[in-house]
Amino acid sequence: MSIDFTDKTVSYRTFLRDLSANIVKMLHEDKDDPDFMSTRQAYKMFGRKNVERWRRAGKIQPYVRPGKTEYETAQLRLLQRTEQDYL
Template identity: 55%
Template structure:
């Protein structure tokens, strides 16, 4: 049996893979109805204007410019939403 060694414990590989698969399934179910792109106004409403503007300034998200509007990939914004931010480090 193969084990993955973490700093606090060992986990059998099969258990690790099943746990990861379960998390992926939950996320897919949770966000399955998200559109591929959302407008800037909707992004501001869902994720917070300051967050979206900071992520854009830091180069973590890039808007898709269309005639008369700007849109963001919803998957990119969701990923940033789940990522722990370090607000004191300007390079992140």
């Protein structure tokens, strides 16, 4: 079995191997991430403009507690890794 992409064809086994390698890499990168991060940490890690744009677009919702606004780190990572068309 093979999978046809616009630029090439790869075997299903190769596709799964590459996919699993990328998943393992992402899990390794994210293993020490906290569940939530402050707005300041989010700005530093993902860029202020990105976080503000994602919030305006409704792609992320902050969690507001007395004296603290936080974002779910997993949501921010997902948006960071998602190809987005801003044009």
